[in-house]
Amino acid sequence: MTQSKLRVLQVMRAPVGGLFRHVADLTRELASRGHEVGLVVDSIANDSQTEERLKALAEFVPLGIHRVAMPRVLGKGDLLAPMAVRRLCREHNINVVHGHGAKGGFYARLARLSGAQVAALYTPHGGVLHYSGKSPTGRIFHFLERALMRQTAAVIFESHYAKATYATVIGEPTCGSAIIHNGLTAEEFIAVTADKDAADFVFVGELRALKGIFPLVEAMDGLKRADGSPATLVVAGDGAERGAMEAAIAARGLGDFITLVGAQPARAMFARGRIALVPSLAESLPYVVLEAAAAQLPVIATNVGGIGEIFGPTADDLVPAGSADALRDKMQACLDHPEAAEAAMKIRLAHIAEQFSVKRMTDAIEAQYLSAIPTS
The missing domain is CATH 3.40.50.2000 (Glycogen Phosphorylase B;)
Structure with a gap:
């Protein structure tokens, strides 16, 4: 692989809970390896500690922390957010856009569908699997999940359980996939x-x-x-x-x-x-x-x-x-x-x-990034 330094855009909705913990750990470790990272989060969703968490992460994201309106369920923001992600990909010459959770995953791949020349990877973190296929919203989300598979370089699962559940609810990924456990720091x-x-x-x-x-x-x-x-x-x-x-x-x-x-x-x-x-x-x-x-x-x-x-x-x-x-x-x-x-x-x-170390986790995700982008 000739590409050694990456420009990565991490996309997620709410910077809270275990999903944000995962993204923050991954971002810090990628930065320590010389990669440049940016973060896209919802402009509304947060908890009492959100600003403190994002401030602590700021020094590791030279490509910036960008706020974009991301509705929890379906809304007009779902038409605008992918365009904003696509614009950021172009402005910052992004190699890899990595979506986390249902909305982050949709926006990362829709940005590619709308013209961004990047490798789009996706980690569900449960996300879309929480929506019942019997509900109208669930049916739409599950349809989009299948439709966007062609825009996905790889789906990364944090556990064997998550992959098996995804296969049951959505279907076996037709793109690349990997099981990469979350990790802890020393x-x-x-x-x-x-x-x-x-x-x-x-x-x-x-x-x-x-x-x-x-x-x-x-x-x-x-x-x-x-x-x-x-x-x-x-x-x-x-x-x-x-x-x-x-x-x-x-x-x-x-x-x-x-x-x-x-x-x-x-x-x-x-x-x-x-x-x-x-x-x-x-x-x-x-x-x-x-x-x-x-x-x-x-x-x-x-x-x-x-x-x-x-x-x-x-x-x-x-x-x-x-x-x-x-x-x-x-x-x-x-x-x-x-x-x-x-x-x-x-x-x-x-x-x-x-x-379950952060190093092991990042080694594996970094390898997925590098294998997903053009090597010429």
């Missing part, structure tokens, strides 16, 4: 030391039913430490169902043993609990599982999405989603046999360190 593999007064368990995530918060509350009822005292849990996160979770805690008389502290950084929270819990009912490839395992906490998680790929040789430790009894049994086993939980953690840590 600093994230430094062990977190538990606070002296750390709870037995810690949960970090959005407070909504899909994250398994109600089976979690039920599972806490009856858990005992070795000395017979009730087990404790600290919960970091916020969401529309926080009130319902608080009501469930109160109904079971667990208010003294479950503490809700609001949204907090995950790594800081890992010092406040000795065992991490991810009782989700559905996931793709959640960063919180990677982060907790890399921080060297035992992790109890449900067997959904790509979590089994993260657990690797310890995948048999996963519990069925939605079963409070199974979750309680696993939590009690970890309390009763901490040495076994520690041994499983070390096996899991070695697997993640080998398979």
